[in-house]
Amino acid sequence: MTDDDEHRLARVTELAKRRGFFFAANEPYGGVAGFWTYGPVGAALKRNVEQRWRERFAHEEGHMEIQSPTIIPEPVFEASGHLDDFTDWVIECPTCETSYRADHLVEGTGEVEDAEGLSASALESLIDELDISCRSCGDSLQGISVGEFNLMFSTAIGPGKGEPGYLRPETAQGTIVDFPRLLEYARGDLPFGAVQIGPAYRNEISPRRAIIRVREMTQAELELFYDPEEDEPPLGAVAAVELELYPVEAQEGDGEHRRLTVAEAVDGGIIDNPWIAYYLGVATTWFHEIGVDPAKLRFRQHLPGERAHYAADCWDAEAYLDDDWIELAGFAYRTNYDLNKHHEYSDGSYTVFKPYDEPVTVERATVDPDMAMLGPEYGAAAADIASALEALVETNPNAFETGDAVTIEAAGETHEIALETTGYTVETVTESGEHIMPHVTEPAFGIDRLVYTLLEHNFHEDVVDGEPRAYLELPPTVSPNVAGVFPLVDADGLPERARALADRLASAGLPITYDERGAIGRRYRRQDEIGTPFCLTVDHRTLEDDTVTLRDRDSTKQIRVEMVEVPEVLRSLRSGEMSFEAVAANTEAVDREGNS
RNA sequence: GCGCCGAUGGUCCAGUGGUAGGACUCGAGCUUCCCAAGCUCGUAGCCCGGGUUCAAUUCCCGGUCGGCGCACCA
Structure with missing residues (x-):
């Protein structure tokens, strides 16, 4: 093993710059800390990570995806608490x-x-x-x-001084604030989820460590709205998934991780919120699939003093990077904190009508103060008296059942109000349900850190035929390209055949790259470094039997594949349906010279 | 934000008070033809601003960016 854990940040950053994963933005003007540009392969990798996330956390869960503005007016943040707490x-x-x-x-x-x-x-x-x-x-x-x-970037909306606004520090607030509409699209039914993938901004005091700590980031966040009394996650689907947990009691105690299945963590009371437990299970499997090293992944519970102002409980997914555990995602139980605040501060209604199984009939005491009487009689105090009557009938309806008048305190004075003026009645009403305020559990992922994690966790160095080699062991489902297509030599009509194959694959929607320059070994190494899992080479034998060699990045083994089968083979390799080993099992293996 | 260190071709580095050199990469050609081979040629650089000086990439001051430590990370 020539893998070297020293200076991985420096080496990954160097590779990222040289090969086009990411580099500092605005460099010709000196740059500003915390802003990065994703280069050609980095943008593709990031896009693929986002797409895999979308497939798992939106499509597969049956949730909706929205896009809200990145600039949000100040009152929203007054309500959400970010203005104070941020x-x-x-x-x-x-x-x-x-x-x-x-x-x-x-x-x-x-x-x-x-x-x-x-x-x-x-x-x-x-x-x-x-x-x-x-x-x-x-x-x-x-x-x-x-x-x-x-820590929020402020801006002004509109001409002149404008309305104060801020660049959103999380995508979540944009989703949560539009809850009333989203509820409509969910046809009034809980639970439902809404996801958002997009940029968020934090004016960090000290951006650090390449794209790990930045001022503009991409978040992928899911807001799951549910009735805490009734709705339960499908825990069975993830019950057996093993989690590497680091709960509060361990952090304050022996400092050891707890390796438990989701079911054990829930039954043992380690994870209190079942939705968090569910998402930790889903996320674990997903992280492994896209290439996070399982040995370098854990879930750490926030210490009580560490939690955000809105969170009742929070677990972070952390990756071991650069000799440190770095947060990749947060799984927060936000209770009804945000909805409650927006309900109170805004004009919108953030409750859900939950019908009862059977309508219930109740007797309810109400008042309907006769303002035509109260107004002339009490003048400015009339409104307060009416309010006091409404408050009284809720707290103590019996006060209206004794005598011809009720005694109330309003505007600092005691008043006797005639019963008929109060409009007191007891009516029989049928209630078919009640309004409840949903709770929110939120898995929130930092995509940039995840991209960096994939680079660092999958960066390897080995020796092939006596020459050192660097390669990225990215899974085919996220790698920027699925294959490189080469002619073995730039002669004998091979480039034409290879180019035709490349065109056909590109037309089929497969992300491939064509290269005919320099020696074949060099072309392989270049693809190895950007994590391209496979290479197809057109050689002289192709002219005879229409087969090409298919080379595996990690093992550097080669097999021969019928030209006509290449698109389907690549497609199944890309999607993860087939592994190289599985394809190789029914295919002719060839040696380094491409011979059987 | 503070402190320490650094900033030289695309990348990694060496070096200098008289405007610079290597390795790799990249491009052209020859050669080779399945794992960064060889040869020839070529492209390409001193972070920004000010100061000292006849002259600054080099020395000084300030800034920007980066790494590390502290603080911060809702």
């Missing part, structure tokens, strides 16, 4: 210029819990009162002002 309070030591989160400093004294919600001035006075000093140089931070830093 803002950090920052204080900088004037002596040594170290900056801190002001709320963390205050919390660190043990005097105040949860200082995050405080205002800048409140934090400043606390810092003064508690006489907090710089952890780094020890100088006092008294009298230093607290500034704010919001």
